[in-house]
Amino acid sequence: MINHIIEMFSYTFLVKAIIIGILVSLCCALLGVVLVLKRYAMIGDGLSHVSFGTLSIALALNLMPLVFSIPIVIVVAFLLLRIKESSKIKTDSAIALLSTSSLAIGVCATSLKGGFNIDVCNYMFGSILALSKTDLVISAVLAIVIISVFIIFYNKIFAITFDEDSSKASGMNTYFYNALIAILTALCIVVGMNLMGSMLISSLIIFPALTAMQLFKTFKKVVFTASLVSMVCFLIGIYISYVYAIPTGASVVLANLFFFLFFHMMGRVIK
Numbered sequence: 001m002i003n004h005i006i007e008m009f010s011y012t013f014l015v016k017a018i019i020i021g022i023l024v025s026l027c028c029a030l031l032g033v034v035l036v037l038k039r040y041a042m043i044g045d046g047l048s049h050v051s052f053g054t055l056s057i058a059l060a061l062n063l064m065p066l067v068f069s070i071p072i073v074i075v076v077a078f079l080l081l082r083i084k085e086s087s088k089i090k091t092d093s094a095i096a097l098l099s100t101s102s103l104a105i106g107v108c109a110t111s112l113k114g115g116f117n118i119d120v121c122n123y124m125f126g127s128i129l130a131l132s133k134t135d136l137v138i139s140a141v142l143a144i145v146i147i148s149v150f151i152i153f154y155n156k157i158f159a160i161t162f163d164e165d166s167s168k169a170s171g172m173n174t175y176f177y178n179a180l181i182a183i184l185t186a187l188c189i190v191v192g193m194n195l196m197g198s199m200l201i202s203s204l205i206i207f208p209a210l211t212a213m214q215l216f217k218t219f220k221k222v223v224f225t226a227s228l229v230s231m232v233c234f235l236i237g238i239y240i241s242y243v244y245a246i247p248t249g250a251s252v253v254l255a256n257l258f259f260f261l262f263f264h265m266m267g268r269v270i271k
Helices: 002-008 012-037 041-060 065-086 091-113 118-125 133-152 154-162 164-169 174-196 201-213 219-244 248-270
Strands: none
Touching: 002 219, 012 041, 012 133, 012 154, 012 174, 012 201, 012 219, 041 065, 041 091, 041 174, 041 201, 065 091, 065 133, 065 174, 133 154, 133 174, 154 164, 154 174, 154 219, 164 174, 174 201, 174 248, 201 219, 201 248, 219 248
């Protein structure tokens, strides 16, 4: 095991991918707690499918995937927020419509370009080897921005997570902070696509939060535990991926599943 770890850190691209992966895992965990508590968890899944559609179009047009996808996914995140507030269409129905439509657009764009190639598969299921230098820089900068914004507005985010109506009544601009959460989630989804893939990135948002909630009830403890679990699961996942040549995204999800089941059993024993 030690030999494998030493060998992993001898590759520069792996070290960079591990750093980005830890940052993305932390971002997903922080936002995941808020999204799960606000019952927005499936928004992450919907945005991941939208991201796949935009990335497929970018690859078909020979554009920079991240640069092309980020603004579109942010706009869609705003639309989902508006749909929830209007109440004319149920949020889960809107997410289902967006998910299936985005997948269809992505598949059509891919087919017109010549079918599913290695690049498309990498964005669907994740691949460390698919990370370019530009992607690494963009991912690192955006991840740091997401973490910084969450810390700066922590108290406001906490307030609208648990009692949005009271926060609104007290004069807080709840729409702004909900929009901020939507933007951060969209950025997090796009940033994590390379590592986890569009099919699996939403699990990185949902699993750590649910895992932490099996043992802890206070917001701070859940946020801290979810962050720690998310980063540990990524490290375990990337190790398994390296040793057994399994896709990174799938390995990380399996590690998260194991931790969730373990915490769930611990929660039942403690109760």
